[in-house]
Amino acid sequence: MRDEMTKTYLEWIRANLKKPGKTQVGLAGHLGIAHPQITQLLKGNRKLKVDELPKIAEYLEAELPHGDVTASAGGLTEGIVAGKVEAGTFREVDEFDQSERQRVAIPRDELFPNARQLLFDCSGDSMNDLKPRPILQGDRLVCLAYDDVEHLLELKSGMVVVVERTRDSGHFREWSVKQLELYPDRAEFHPRSTNPKHKPIVIRQDHEADDGVTVKVIALVRRVMNEMPGF
16 A cells, blocks of 8 residues: 555544444454554554455444545555345335445456446345356445446446336336346346246337336446355
């Protein structure tokens, strides 16, 4: 990390260690390192590793400093936790919700370094038969915001995407993961599931929706993450 970034993070750690219940010993245990390493870190005698930042933020129950992570020379950037994807579940949209979305440190996408990365947590079994790697309950999807890359990338068959469906004038919204199939006259967004209840979404080029439901791609899935249980 660059010196100015390291200084920012160390100040952030020191400030949050003053919160009730947060200690150097506790932080060391959460990271799986010896307590003296935290002492040396805060003195500037130990390097702060970029892969430690998410766990430090988790222990401190604090967001990473805004604006600094994106400038990391170590290949780390900022991911925005957007919410949950679950096929068939429409949730009410709170247009007045001004709460700050959680931000986490994740590896930079080398192909699209300037695009926002959105994180979605998967619920349900609508993609449990995706090949070559299924998307399972509890997986976290690392995605590119489609608005940021649509001028660079053309949608094509085989892409795994996050699809937004809205109804009732946008008051209810469904986010789901689908695999795209493109045909001359239509686009089909398919679940890949062993559960037959999940059905594809079919959008025809000459079709004007009359049921009040709108469909659009909001993100392209680039990676799938999960943690092993037992820790």
